[in-house]
Amino acid sequence: MKRVVGVLLVVLFLQVFAVVAVQAGEVRLSAAATLAEAMREISALYEQKEPEVKVLPNFGASGALARQIEQGAPVDLFVSANRRWMEHLAAQGRMEEASQGILASNKLVLVGRRDLENSSLEDLVRLERIAIVNPRSGPAGEYAEQALRALGLYERLAPKLVMAQDVRQAVVYADRGEVAAALVYKTDALLARQAKILYEVSPELHDEIAYPLALTVSGAGNPAAVAFLAFLQGPEARQVLEKYGFLVAP
Template identity: 50%
Template sequence: MTKILVSVVLLLLCIFSGRASAGDIHISAAASTKDALRQILDGFKKVRPGSTILTNFASAGALAKQIVQGAPTDIFISANPKWLDLVIKEGKGDVSTKQVLAYNTLVLVGKKEVNISSLEQLPELKRIAIGSPASVPAGQYAEQAMQAVGVYDGLVKDKKLVMAQDVRQALLYADRGEVDGAFVYKTDALLAEHAVVLLTVPEGLYDRVSYPMVMTGSGAAKDDVKALYSYLGGPEAKAILQKFGFETTK
């Protein structure tokens, strides 16, 4: 009897949770978009009241792997094309909806007393935080730049690189003074409480930082998702992105 009651309760929970979430909009977005995107979503809810939006912020690599494994997602915003293309390749993204949301710039932040004017001077620092290049786009861009000036292998050999799970964690290390410097995006640097921008990484040293986005197959079938996707490319969203330091298309 007890087993029957438990089974009934579980069945009812599944039914009602399914009903409650049927109209939810699921967004998986790169960690560096968190503050701007939350403000954009607040604006969308005003023009489309009643929308329930569930957000998942993490490194683009981690999100892509979750989506491929079946995590509920209607819109995916990556911090580089690589992970978004993986989602499309695996049949989870609708390639016809792919577009670029915004662009960003890579900077080095850290303690204000650190005196550095070029990446060639990085070996003079003791600890440098970067997002893990295995899954964090900001870390991949940072690795590109350090490889370009010939300091990356030496920093790895001397164990001076501190790997962060996403770009926001790298910023946190710098803000707490736990590292001398950290590679983050310009938009993240604007949110720092203590760390300052030590230098802007020359753009020719790494691929342009773009934020491509795509609707999943399930997302493209929902009217609310399509409305939000259109809103993300509209003037209100672009104004907010620019306020947070992103570059946008006209």
């Protein structure tokens, strides 16, 4: 009899624990690294409003994050730095298409030494080393390559290009003077301590820099993730994104 009671108590404990876990709620967020500061602040704001919810962020290159989702990583919400990776996952049936939207947009800039006076991408031929994100690992590199190819500069500059793993690394290279300049997102360039923004690249030279977001198929079944997605598209999150230099449509 004691054994039966013990088993019943264990079962009851597990049921109560499961209910508490559901009530507590977790949102497993995978977002492009360039969004890290803004998303941390937005997550903190949301957790203040909804203390029973915990946002668990994972930041990195969009391609790497997409491959993690592709391989079955537990993710509720994905925010990419370009449309291609979102479309790639959607084509595999991994994203809840009805939840897809655009969080924000950005600009591509040249950031570099304060003594430089570059006024166009053509001036890059005079520099010794220029950092860009590896186009195979991050969208920022794709945008940079598109802009350079549009002006017929990519092949000429190829020997001078230093490939960074992500935007933050490219900014660090420029900040430390390891390269003369770097082609990065404006939001990341604003975080530089020593380097300065030298030039904004014309958006006509590359694809639109947009940050699509969507719930994964599993995330669509998580009420906490659905609610957090709505918060990301609201006025409080918009204010934070604009503070960090992102462009948000009205």
